[in-house]
Amino acid sequence: MKVLEKAPAKINLALDVLGKRADGYHEVRMIMTTVDLSDHIEIQETGGDRIRVRSSALYVPEDERNLAYKAADLIKTRFGIKQGVEIWIKKEIPVAAGLAGGSSDAAATIRALNRLWRLGLSYEEMAELAAAIGSDVAFCVRGGTALAIGRGEKIEPLPAPPPCWVILAKPPVSVSTAEIYQALTLDNLAHPDTDGMIAAIERGDYEGICSRLSNVLESVTIQKVEEVEQIKRVMARLGADGVLMSGSGPTVFGLVRHKSKAQRIYNGLRGFCGEVFMVRLLGGALI
Structure with a gap:
């Protein structure tokens, strides 16, 4: 079986x-x-x-x-x-x-x-x-x-956020989560508006979600992998509604409401970055 x-x-x-x-x-x-x-x-x-x-x-x-x-x-x-x-x-x-x-x-x-x-x-x-x-x-x-x-x-x-497209782009390097956390300086962190993000998700506010994307590990990883910042700039320039590094990185994601724009961003990144994916947000639980 x-x-x-x-x-x-x-x-x-x-x-x-x-x-x-x-x-x-x-x-x-x-x-x-x-x-x-x-x-x-x-x-x-x-x-x-x-x-x-x-x-x-x-x-x-x-x-x-x-x-x-x-x-x-x-x-x-x-x-x-x-x-x-x-x-x-x-x-x-x-x-x-x-x-x-x-x-x-x-x-x-x-x-x-x-x-x-x-x-x-x-x-x-x-x-x-x-x-x-x-x-x-x-x-x-x-x-x-x-x-x-x-x-x-x-x-x-x-609750599940509003449906949208997600562009994922990973530069050709890997990072150690433990090393990123170890390098994080806890003083003077610019903390995300997590409560505001929860409220935006609960009311289905796509723009509110995009405007509150934040990751305190991003600046640490960017110091080690400059491609993260470069990918973020390209995604934003191509019109992603919100852009952020995921986890300890180095993958960057962009949220996009419309498929046609998502396709343009995907195509624009494929010549710039080795691993690029255009997928949907799932949002709902598996079990």
């Missing part, structure tokens, strides 16, 4: 860092939403008691460093399951891009194994497992749109 799951990418509409925690993580307050760019996870049982991960992409670890592997190992340990599984990850989301590809793969693995092994886990139980794997995994279990607080594992669902 094979179980299939989609693992959508996320973007950050707002990302704020409130301080450093005693456990070494940063206290965050961020709004995330899913987009229609997905990895595809296929899981089937195998003989023995081994977890095997395979991926279509280079540079994706296929051992215990992989978050999907960690998810399967945690479930097997927690529930005493002595059954081997093979996890096939067809990658569409760029690696180390600020789009939570690895976290979404882990979340999809949790959902898939819940079905495969008929565990009957609630969302809350799956989210608890997810929080033990990584900060963004709990959000990715349900997807949709949500406020994430704590180190990112405490999730408060929000």
